[in-house]
Amino acid sequence: MTLLALQGGFADAPIASAHAFRAALTALSQPGQILSVTGAAPPAPVSVAAGVLLLTLVDGTTPVHLAGRYDCAALRDWLTFHTGAPLVAPEAASFALGTWADLQPVGRFAQGLPDYPDRSCTLIVEMAALSNTGSRLTGPGIADHARLNLPEVAAFQANRARFPLGFDAFFTAADQIAGLPRSTHVEDF
Amino acid sequence: MTDQAYNFAYLDEQTKRMIRRAILKGVAVPGYQVPFASREMPMPYGWGTGGVQVTAACLVPEDRLKVIDQGADDTTNAVSIRKFFQRVAGVAVTEATQEATLIQTRHRIPDTSLSAGQILVYQVPIPEPLRFLEPRESETRKMHELEDYGLMHVKLYEDIARHGQIATSYAYPVKVEDRYVMDPSPIPKFDNPKLSNSPALQLFGAGREQRIYALPPFTHVVSLDFDDHPFVPSKADHACDLCDASDSYLDEVIIDDQGGRMFVCSDTDYCGGRRAAGHVGRLGEEAI
Numbered sequence: 001m002t003l004l005a006l007q008g009g010f011a012d013a014p015i016a017s018a019h020a021f022r023a024a025l026t027a028l029s030q031p032g033q034i035l036s037v038t039g040a041a042p043p044a045p046v047s048v049a050a051g052v053l054l055l056t057l058v059d060g061t062t063p064v065h066l067a068g069r070y071d072c073a074a075l076r077d078w079l080t081f082h083t084g085a086p087l088v089a090p091e092a093a094s095f096a097l098g099t100w101a102d103l104q105p106v107g108r109f110a111q112g113l114p115d116y117p118d119r120s121c122t123l124i125v126e127m128a129a130l131s132n133t134g135s136r137l138t139g140p141g142i143a144d145h146a147r148l149n150l151p152e153v154a155a156f157q158a159n160r161a162r163f164p165l166g167f168d169a170f171f172t173a174a175d176q177i178a179g180l181p182r183s184t185h186v187e188d189f
Numbered sequence: 190m191t192d193q194a195y196n197f198a199y200l201d202e203q204t205k206r207m208i209r210r211a212i213l214k215g216v217a218v219p220g221y222q223v224p225f226a227s228r229e230m231p232m233p234y235g236w237g238t239g240g241v242q243v244t245a246a247c248l249v250p251e252d253r254l255k256v257i258d259q260g261a262d263d264t265t266n267a268v269s270i271r272k273f274f275q276r277v278a279g280v281a282v283t284e285a286t287q288e289a290t291l292i293q294t295r296h297r298i299p300d301t302s303l304s305a306g307q308i309l310v311y312q313v314p315i316p317e318p319l320r321f322l323e324p325r326e327s328e329t330r331k332m333h334e335l336e337d338y339g340l341m342h343v344k345l346y347e348d349i350a351r352h353g354q355i356a357t358s359y360a361y362p363v364k365v366e367d368r369y370v371m372d373p374s375p376i377p378k379f380d381n382p383k384l385s386n387s388p389a390l391q392l393f394g395a396g397r398e399q400r401i402y403a404l405p406p407f408t409h410v411v412s413l414d415f416d417d418h419p420f421v422p423s424k425a426d427h428a429c430d431l432c433d434a435s436d437s438y439l440d441e442v443i444i445d446d447q448g449g450r451m452f453v454c455s456d457t458d459y460c461g462g463r464r465a466a467g468h469v470g471r472l473g474e475e476a477i
Binding site: 015017018019021024029030059062117141183 | 196197203205206209211213214215216219223246247249250330333368369404
């Protein structure tokens, strides 16, 4: 472990995580909204937003899967020091971090059980940028419709078809986050 | 002043993370009751320990908190919870519905319309709508899994068979997004229409029963009924005796031992606002 792993956490954890959670709550309860978060300085290649989400939601009780090039020593050390989360295979993960390509196939992540749909994985999908363009979103949390530049449509349609089972996703780019719960209908447009 | 002996908003960070994850699952599956490891709070079960834990997990220092108990800002439960969060979170408080960013409520939805960005936290005693029909958790869980809600319709039908109408007047069951049947907490059924398509986020916390569930903004919520016995959001057939409002939920108050009574808004902020605006009811006095 290098000294670098000890840096980049929340300066004032109770306040920073409270703000970060409100942003995450707004993002997931109003799909399509893009919000800014601050406070974490995770090692490359992790975005600030993904780092903030990890520090806010992950701890020793939530196994995390790091996909693709996110499975690097710097991030493993940083996450272990700051959260104590066990690092596991995709099938056992409560949270998974990576680019959309890294996370494929998404079917291997926990979808929840018919009697406990909450026992599912939350994906943190790193993106180059977030914008309110592209796919058309409707469903709970959306007054009429919203737009978000999703990396793919078919996977999220298949995810919605399994409702109430399925995974939930946060999209992160730089300091921005957006959410897509399993309840959202996605259409290509 | 925040009491420095406590972490921000009383709960420790590990507990808040656990509750926050449960809230996010609840938001993702509207109407589904997410189990969570409810903590003991410095107040007894039945006083809103579930709502308090949800509020504690959601609060930020910039929040403006309103707490109501049956619509009133000035009853024991509301006053003590408001003081609790003033002390352990240092947040601003208000009695005005429009000014609040987070409202914790016991058994009412404010009569003033909520707006986007607000969070309404309900205190829930029994989160399982099927519990009084089927006491076994293993069975009710299976019924939710299979969307087997026939029993609930039988219960409403038996109301009609016995009383000629659906006699359930509070905690009236609703169906969320055509999937989960949900207990809206013991709000009067007058409030049920406000659950649907609300611009505010609605979170439900049941401390003793260890469940959290949620309605994201603009979620479709339908009160269960029959084609020939449609749902009717009822209230006392009077106007408020203080502010003359005819569109608010009313409490009946006995005022003497001669059978005298008055009807007043249960929502004290709504009633006070109307009186300040010059509305005067049957027994009201002109605002000075």
